Amino acid sequence: MAQDVTFTKDVAPILERSCQNCHRPDSIAPMPLLTYEQVRPWARAIKQNVVLRNMPPWHIDPNIGIHEFSNSVALSDAKWVDSGAPQGNPADMSPPRKFDDKDRWSIGTPDLIVEMPQDLVVPAKGPDRWPNIVADPGFTEDRYIKAVELKPVRGYKTIHHGGLTLVYPDGTQAMIQEYGIGKNAEIFPDGSGRLITAGTKISFSPHFHSYGEETKANLAVAFQFYPKGYVPKYVAITTLAGDDYDVDLPANTDNIRTDTYITLTKPTRLFSWEPHMHTRGKAMCMEVIYPYAGRRPGGSKVETLNCVFNYKFNWMIV
Structure with missing residues (x-):
């Protein structure tokens, strides 16, 4: 009742x-x-x-x-x-x-917290800024992480979102986590984790937006590690799709569609996905195109896994 x-x-x-x-x-x-x-x-x-x-x-x-x-x-x-x-x-x-303080991190008690090397002063007025700031956490051995969380520790109002990238010793990079209003931490399921190799540095990429008041801002990342020597059954990776080319949006036209594809070369488990567009974004779907079975009428099978139907740039939900 x-x-x-x-x-x-x-x-x-x-x-x-x-x-x-x-x-x-x-x-x-x-x-x-x-x-x-x-x-x-x-x-x-x-x-x-x-x-x-x-x-x-x-x-x-x-x-x-x-x-x-x-x-x-x-x-x-x-x-x-x-x-x-x-x-x-x-x-x-x-x-x-x-x-x-412990509850401020949704992953629980971190094993390691790394801040940007120094606060950045965001002026009261000015254009948006997207700096890349590299920090060396001092990783001296290979470790698998169980969870990672990125968030502001100062200047919440001026940070729209921010990314965190691993910078490997050979110079290659891979995104590992992103902060946004409503964005969750990356907590990997049991038996899976992300590898950080010895000598890896991290690059913070915050998006600062002036809001009428001079502000000091900083981001921090928190890690939880698996025990030393542990190797999970599944090694997690982050893949970006659709961000490597420009999209033309004709004027006065609705529902412009663009597609991007990722080929999976071996059995894969999907942990999560994060639709990320900007103010023109409206909806996003994730589909699976199964391999052609040969005898199946109509060719390959397509299955829709999820759709975000009312995307809002102010929220970045995983």
């Missing part, structure tokens, strides 16, 4: 799981949502944004492809709002979530 849905018993656990990483003091959201007193004035606005799927940011089309995601934040609080947003019995409320 709708009248049985209360804040303390039903809604508070949802907020802890899906909202409070952002909606807490000193974070990126405009208001905290920790207590009943903080949440109640926003109840109808919360319902509206949840129904419209603006919040929590989760842009997967619910009618296409796979939907069993380990990090899904999709939720509904409509019954609670429609029944008057009752508080319920305070005794049903679990202890409030604590946000100490």
Whole structure:
């Protein structure tokens, strides 16, 4: 029954799981949502944004492809709002979530934290900046990482997003992680990990945007390693697609489509994908084209795995 849905018993656990990483003091959201007193004035606005799927940011089309995601934040609080947003019995409320320094990293306690070598001063006014800043963490042996997370440690408001690239001793590079509002950490499934070789450096690529106030900003990356000598069954890689050529968008034309392809030469497990476009981006889908079976009528089989149907540049969700 709708009248049985209360804040303390039903809604508070949802907020802890899906909202409070952002909606807490000193974070990126405009208001905290920790207590009943903080949440109640926003109840109808919360319902509206949840129904419209603006919040929590989760842009997967619910009618296409796979939907069993380990990090899904999709939720509904409509019954609670429609029944008057009752508080319920305070005794049903679990202890409030604590946000100490360790909890600031969603991967848990890091084994290693590396900041950019120095803060960058972003002027109150000026063009956007995309510097590349190299740091040497001092990797003296090969190690597999279990998790990696990149985020601002100073100047949240001025950092739209940022990338982290591994710079190998031979000069080649490979992207490993990206920060954006709503972007998750990279936590590899058990039995899989990313290799960092001895002598590897890391390159920070933040996107700074002036917002009317001079700001000092910095990014940091946190690593969790597997034990020394451990070799996972699956070695993870990051592949970029569609970013190596220009796309022409004709004026006054809707739904311009562009395609890119990646060939898998051996059996592969897909851990995650991150649609990344800019302000003109509208939707993105990921399809699998299976090898031609020879006798199958119609040739190769194509299966749609996922589609993002209302892409928003302000959110970068994996």
